[in-house]
Amino acid sequence: MNNNTFDQETFAQLIPDYIQRLNPYVAGKPIWEVQAEYGIERVDKLASNENSLGPSHRALEAIRQRLSETYRYPDTAGLKLRSALAKRFGVKVDNIVLGNGSEGIMSYIMRTFLQQDDQVISVDATFVGFKVMAQARAEAPIIVPLSDYRFDLQAIADHITERTKIVYLCNPNNPTGTYFTDKELDAFLERLPKRVLVILDEAYFEFAQEFPDYPDSMCYRHDQVITLRTFSKAYGLAGVRIGYGIAHEYLIGNLMKIKLPFEPSDLAQAAGLGALEDEEFLEQTLTMNREGREYFYKEFERLDLHYYRTASNFILLVFKDEEEVMRLHDFLLRRGVIIRPLKGFGLPHCMRVTIGTMAENRRCILALREWCGRG
Numbered sequence: 001m002n003n004n005t006f007d008q009e010t011f012a013q014l015i016p017d018y019i020q021r022l023n024p025y026v027a028g029k030p031i032w033e034v035q036a037e038y039g040i041e042r043v044d045k046l047a048s049n050e051n052s053l054g055p056s057h058r059a060l061e062a063i064r065q066r067l068s069e070t071y072r073y074p075d076t077a078g079l080k081l082r083s084a085l086a087k088r089f090g091v092k093v094d095n096i097v098l099g100n101g102s103e104g105i106m107s108y109i110m111r112t113f114l115q116q117d118d119q120v121i122s123v124d125a126t127f128v129g130f131k132v133m134a135q136a137r138a139e140a141p142i143i144v145p146l147s148d149y150r151f152d153l154q155a156i157a158d159h160i161t162e163r164t165k166i167v168y169l170c171n172p173n174n175p176t177g178t179y180f181t182d183k184e185l186d187a188f189l190e191r192l193p194k195r196v197l198v199i200l201d202e203a204y205f206e207f208a209q210e211f212p213d214y215p216d217s218m219c220y221r222h223d224q225v226i227t228l229r230t231f232s233k234a235y236g237l238a239g240v241r242i243g244y245g246i247a248h249e250y251l252i253g254n255l256m257k258i259k260l261p262f263e264p265s266d267l268a269q270a271a272g273l274g275a276l277e278d279e280e281f282l283e284q285t286l287t288m289n290r291e292g293r294e295y296f297y298k299e300f301e302r303l304d305l306h307y308y309r310t311a312s313n314f315i316l317l318v319f320k321d322e323e324e325v326m327r328l329h330d331f332l333l334r335r336g337v338i339i340r341p342l343k344g345f346g347l348p349h350c351m352r353v354t355i356g357t358m359a360e361n362r363r364c365i366l367a368l369r370e371w372c373g374r375g
């Protein structure tokens with residue numbers, strides 16, 4: 001590599017237009033960066049919907065037990081974890097695919113089904129990973145606006161064309177925390193042509209399950225629906241990269257042709273198995289989340305902050321404009337609180353705060369009180 005002779009134009013010809021147009025993903029600021037930049041010790045990160053309780057203890061134990069086996073290749077079929085998941089959800093092993101997080105599976109889906117002229121449909125403010133992966137494969141997705149920060153499934157159905165191949169639904173939606181109901185999903189699937197695939201991203205379903213009208217897609221096996229779930233959020237394993245997809249065995253069989261044989265890693269598979277048995281940890285997580293959620297609601301109301309009720313482990317805050325968001329973001333960083341501005345998600349006037357431990361939530365509220373002039 002010689003920077004003096006590098007001729008970018010020559011190499012640019014190697015890169016298709018639809019890749020050149022992409023922007024790399026920008027994640028939430030890591031703790032160490034804020035510590036270094038602002039010279040502060042204590043930093044609370046409530047920016048990436050991670051589990052503030054840390055990883056599932058049983059998952060950690062399972063990882064420890066497999067450490068000495070890491071010189072061997074992982075089981076390409078991931079049979080142990082797939083069997084455990086099949087048993088848990090009352091489906092066949094052939095209905096399940098594992099991946100490096102649910103994002104890994106999303107990329108398998110894109111590579112398996114999408115061709116140049118295919119269209120995908122999504123909404124203007126949702127998980128960005130999907131849009132980027134779709135755009136790296138086919139044309140830019142058709143974007144339907146949210147309606148009052150909720151998925152408008154009727155509007156999405158109105159946008160289906162002959163060329164539509166995949167519809168991406170996120171329930172509950174990241175970053176808004178809102179969800180669509182069982183009745184809304186029923187009505188949507190009723191209207192949808194059978195040849196259109198639905199990616200139903202349920203990264204937060206563990207948190208949403210307590211709402212009676214939340215459609216748990218496992219009780220809803222439709223042939224055209226691919227459900228995506230993950231151990232990253234409720235089980236605190238975001239750094240391990242383990243997720244799973246559930247669909248008809250014909251679809252899963254084709255995804256398995258594309259899957260990188262040795263993904264997910266052996267440690268990731270073991271972690272998933274451990275986590276799945278860790279009901280105690282899940283309960284602790286859900287209890288912490290409920291308590292934090294109610295606390296935030298109460299405090300946001302006191303501070304007159306505009307928020308949306310959530311079915312997830314994060315809350316959407318709506319502000320006047322992007323300028324206010326950027327000032328608040330900086331104000332909070334200086335006080336060691338990281339929350340997420342949502343410009344990259346298509347909501348420049350909004351922020352998203354992850355529900356953490358009560359100690360973290362309180363420090364966040366203290367800083368927000370100061371911001372609102374009531375410190």
Ligand SMILES: *Cc1c(COP(=O)(O)O)cnc(C)c1O
Nearest residue numbers: 101102103127174203230232243
């Ligand atoms: C966090 C998140 C994911 C990514 O999950 P991984 O399993 O870590 O890849 C997928 N979808 C949504 C909506 C998310 O918020």
